[in-house]
Amino acid sequence: MEKYNHKKIEKKWQKIWEDNQVVNIDKDNTKKKFYMLDMFPYPSGDGLHMGHTESYTASDVFTRFKTMQGFNVLHPQGFDAFGLPAENYAIKTGIAPEISTAKNIDNYIKQMKLLGLRYDFDEKVVTYEPEYYKWTQWLFIKFFENDLVYKKTSKINWCESCQTGIANEQVVGGECERCGTQIVQKEIPSWFFKITEFADDLINDLDIVDWPEHTKKNQKNWIGKSEGAKIVFKVQSPKSKVEKEIEVFTTRPDTLFGATYMVLAPEHQLVQDLKEKVENWEEVEKYIKEAQSKTEMDRIEAKDKTGVKLEGIFATNPANKEEIPIFIADYVLSGYGTGAIMAVPAHDERDFEFATKFGLDIREVISGGDIKEESYSGDGVLVNSTQFDGMTSEEAKQKITEFVEGESTSNYRLRDWSMSRQRYWGCPIPIVYSPEGEAKLIPEEHLPWLLPTDVDFIPSGKSPLEKSKELRERTEKIFGKGWTPEFDTMDTFVDSSWYFLRYPDVHNEREFCSEDRKKWLPVDLYIGGAEHTYMHLLFSRFFVKAMNKIGLLDFNEPFLKLRHQGMILDGEGKKMSKSKGNVVNPNEMVERFGADSVRTYILFATPLEDEVMWNEDNIVGVYRFLEKVFYQREKLEETTSQEVQNVLHKTIRKVGNDINGLKYNTAVSEMMKFMKVVKTSQISQKDFEKFLRILSPFTPHITEEIWNSLGHDSSIHLEKWPAYDEKLAKDDLYTVAVQINGKVRAEIEVRDEDSEKEVKDKVLSDLRVQKWLDGQEVKKSIYIKNKIFNIVI
């Protein structure tokens, strides 16, 4: 008996498949299309990790399944190759990002092939290649021409010592991760995409996609639409009359009579405008400085409310004309609403905390709980609100807004997308500046606008591109003396916001995708990590909506169906990371157990969307199962027993349904059960081959080997998915649990065609049941066909 040698088998078939281009995707044929997509990886130096292994195996299985079912499946792969890690690596080692990245990509491809993942790497998208980013730039130009791009200043985390912008991730406890210097907020000019213009569509169109409910919820919360009103408060100082106005957004205009003070964000422009009138300016300025050193996260997280009163000025509550104090406090964020609030301590938790600390008036205007202990933030009936007393919140919201001449409006948490970065390793922004400093688009004929190579990577407080002589010369040569290029590059999220639109036509030099190839769009099933719930998915949706508006696409949503794979954790439930030294290398596992076992195990271990606690011990169960399958080919009989026949058809049905629902863990266990039955019974070659076919998407190598050894010349992966026979999959007898008052007291066998009356007679004649009834009257009985018979006494 030949031993199951996974190394030999996998090496052999991987070579044969590659040489013979088994199942190459035909982009022009007439079969029904199915676009299966993985979130493309960032090619890090660490190589492919277990999370990739899980989601790419999941999509590979689905691709093979759909192909067997007769679909023409597009399942491409690519690399999100611009980004910070390669640049940091370059800063550290001097090795250019394109060199380290290309090396990493080669490594990823090698690893993917070892896992038996079926991608056509001639059709890959690599975001740093000019043939790709040419179209990223082209899309920027189209967005610019259609008024979806603008420039304004925005704040970034800044490290004075490193002289560079710092990602939130690199800020640890308010300090720079690298050098420990206190991070400050710095205003710099930045390009923005107008994603907020699509806020309502981004919420509403979630109704038309098949996504996990929690992902939809998260997106809605991220966009954060709230209905309310804009209300204007007049600002005065005792010495002068009306000077300024503060506009606030509130979702609770019904509580306006309870507004006993106002708060401005420390960065609010009005604070600077009032400089002359504020009597304690020194103290105010000091607070603003402190607030600037904090990241937004620090401010949100702060347990203790802080703030400073603007002495010498006050605002007038437009509802009751009372004079109320104005504070600056960092619990009010400049980026949300108008950056100013009316504070109603009786009915807002944060305002209540602040008012308690600063001894401010707390005035109940909505009757509710006891506001001495805590605020009441629910709706209710108005009190202490003059002519509005007795109204419901609902009614008063509109009436009070009208009364103070406010404007009913919606506010969104979503901010426009700041997409420029002071980094080297990103897509150049196709903008040049005239000698007068006016931003102009680079004409399409000059695309791709190449990323220069004559730069060094040491941070100096300016964008690395400023150091490129070639870029400056190129700009002057084309546009004239005194013209300068844009030195910022694009956020890497821009690259990944449209890559899926390129796959159907990656080599097209005239268009990002031809009209004919656009028939492949949109993506039918998208699989990737839940960490992308917000940004990547939202940005991609924005791109598609914007392109639809411009007329470049005729659909509204990029990903019709979306599923997430869970995180892979180590045995202690910790996230795997290189720094913790707990990373499991997929290739080492493949070496030891084979790609077929690794693929099957990772899908068997847990539902796709759940976290996986990596436990190496369990993989041997899968390996043993594959051995059983391998040796079964030597035990094939002329005929198949009735028992196996029945289980086979049930298994085909269940595995097909489970793959469709991405419930791979139960699909695998079903196939294991099947082999258990086969072992004690008999199966013919013809029926065993049906089983091999349903197993083949999971374990492409071993099934190909067995298939081949059973006398087939062509690949098992060109076979059709077997049909099952509903009659053969049907059971004759069912075990029904007999319950008395909900407790199982007996079991009886029934036939499918038995009526409820027949079952009841059988139940009541059962000795065990009679013992429990003990002559008592049956008040009620409930029969769930073929499952439960419950007697209530």
Added chain:
RNA sequence: GCCUGGGUGGUGGAAUUGGUAUACACGCAACACUUAAAAUGUUGUCCGUUAUGCGGAUGCGGGUUCGACUCCCGCCCCAGGCACCA
């Protein structure tokens, strides 16, 4: 802090979505084969008990129901995300 998800044997998990809780797999134990070990096979394995029975158990406490892992209310704990990591 805010948003979202989760908690079932020693372990990963299953449960037809309100209908026999613990499928499948790992581990463990006993037995078989072996000089022995490995491998393989068979059997057993939620807990308690006065064991063919009965009682209890799906993070904790309550509720709805003939019946709750599943639905509702209140807690506890864990994970992910929070806009310049991708």
